[in-house]
Amino acid sequence: MNYSLRRQRLLEGLEDPSFVLIFSGKAPMRSADEAYEFVVDRNFFYLTGIDRENMALLLSKRNGVCHSVLFIEPYDEMLARWVGGRMREEEAKEISAVDEVRDIRDLDDHLVNLYARGLRQQASFPVYFDLWRQEAEQDRTPGIDYARKLQAKYPQIQVKDIFPALTSLRLVKDEKEITAIRKAIHRTRLGIEAMMRSIRPNQNEMQMEAVFLFSLMQGGCRDVAFHTIAASGERATTLHYSDNDQTMRDGELFLCDLGATESHYCADISRTFPVNGHFSDRQREIYDLVLTVQKKVKDAARPGVSIRDLQKLVIDFYREELPKHGLYKDVSEYYFHGIGHHLGLDTHDVDGGLGLILQPGHVITDEPGLYIRDEGIGIRIEDDLLITEEGSEWLSAEIIKEPEAIEAFMKR
Ligand code: GLY
Numbered sequence: 001m002n003y004s005l006r007r008q009r010l011l012e013g014l015e016d017p018s019f020v021l022i023f024s025g026k027a028p029m030r031s032a033d034e035a036y037e038f039v040v041d042r043n044f045f046y047l048t049g050i051d052r053e054n055m056a057l058l059l060s061k062r063n064g065v066c067h068s069v070l071f072i073e074p075y076d077e078m079l080a081r082w083v084g085g086r087m088r089e090e091e092a093k094e095i096s097a098v099d100e101v102r103d104i105r106d107l108d109d110h111l112v113n114l115y116a117r118g119l120r121q122q123a124s125f126p127v128y129f130d131l132w133r134q135e136a137e138q139d140r141t142p143g144i145d146y147a148r149k150l151q152a153k154y155p156q157i158q159v160k161d162i163f164p165a166l167t168s169l170r171l172v173k174d175e176k177e178i179t180a181i182r183k184a185i186h187r188t189r190l191g192i193e194a195m196m197r198s199i200r201p202n203q204n205e206m207q208m209e210a211v212f213l214f215s216l217m218q219g220g221c222r223d224v225a226f227h228t229i230a231a232s233g234e235r236a237t238t239l240h241y242s243d244n245d246q247t248m249r250d251g252e253l254f255l256c257d258l259g260a261t262e263s264h265y266c267a268d269i270s271r272t273f274p275v276n277g278h279f280s281d282r283q284r285e286i287y288d289l290v291l292t293v294q295k296k297v298k299d300a301a302r303p304g305v306s307i308r309d310l311q312k313l314v315i316d317f318y319r320e321e322l323p324k325h326g327l328y329k330d331v332s333e334y335y336f337h338g339i340g341h342h343l344g345l346d347t348h349d350v351d352g353g354l355g356l357i358l359q360p361g362h363v364i365t366d367e368p369g370l371y372i373r374d375e376g377i378g379i380r381i382e383d384d385l386l387i388t389e390e391g392s393e394w395l396s397a398e399i400i401k402e403p404e405a406i407e408a409f410m411k412r
């Protein structure tokens, strides 16, 4: 789906008239004159295909007519010589296919004029902002800030949240998005295989992270989907361990949870393999349990079920099976996270809650694990699934996970 079609679909679901204003964001400062790496607002990117700072997208719908204006920083020759050029108007227009490009410094006036004109025709109508926030106490995002500023000046303005409408759109991936996720997965595969080839007892976990990053960058990918988890032995029983700085011992398992990206679309993969290339009998026993339930989840994942149903399947399976393997405590002692989440422009992508019914085009992860701290065993196997009309498809089938295949690969 192209960007103008996405914008049109978004506006179709809103009242007439209405406005939508979305910001690309700005990188916060890291030290005196250096900023953190800029990470574009995912909703802005979804609607424009542009990943530059300090831009805003204004959409309007009036009398059934949709209009899009992209506000950008003006091109600056001196800045271009120092840090590279800002985007020129023509390029911004070509990528995003917006109707108009304007100077970001004119945003306030433009919006106020538009709104005043609209008000003359209608008593009140909504302006939508992205009001989503990660934590209840996080009260500053560009959307929230701007909405507040506007409302302070024009108390009659109806501020509404565009995030739910964007969530509905982003949940269902189109062909272009699925192709990007597949590419991110392929890059991740190459990185994992490079790790499997180079891992040796007494190396440091950090070396594995370096091998992964090296492989990604060699393949032209600088951005990881999230901080790489490279954990051996007992460290693998900590879900989001990311120190990655311990020595990997002979006889331990190594767990990696990582992902490359492509055009900001994420892969999210976990694999667990032996540091010395051979599973012990006990490691293999536990690995097989995780792999078995992971495949059951894939078989059950289809339109009409929810991620909550899949989680229940895993817990029921473990409740039945774990005692047969000497694991007598409550399942939550060995498996204490969710079975998966939606995947897309964010690793933990927009979702509609655990009870949301899956439908074709959704992409989710399938990531059961078992964590037995007193045995120093942490195993997670994570693949990415596309929900199809008939059921689901492994998007990451190319990344080996059968224990025999892993051992054979590591022997080479
Ligand atoms: N890597 C984070 C997750 O699997 O959810």
Ligand code: MN
Pocket (backbone or CB within 6 Å): 257, 258, 268, 269, 270, 382
């Ligand atoms: Mn993961």
Ligand code: MN
Pocket (backbone or CB within 6 Å): 268, 340, 341, 365, 367, 382
């Ligand atoms: Mn995940």
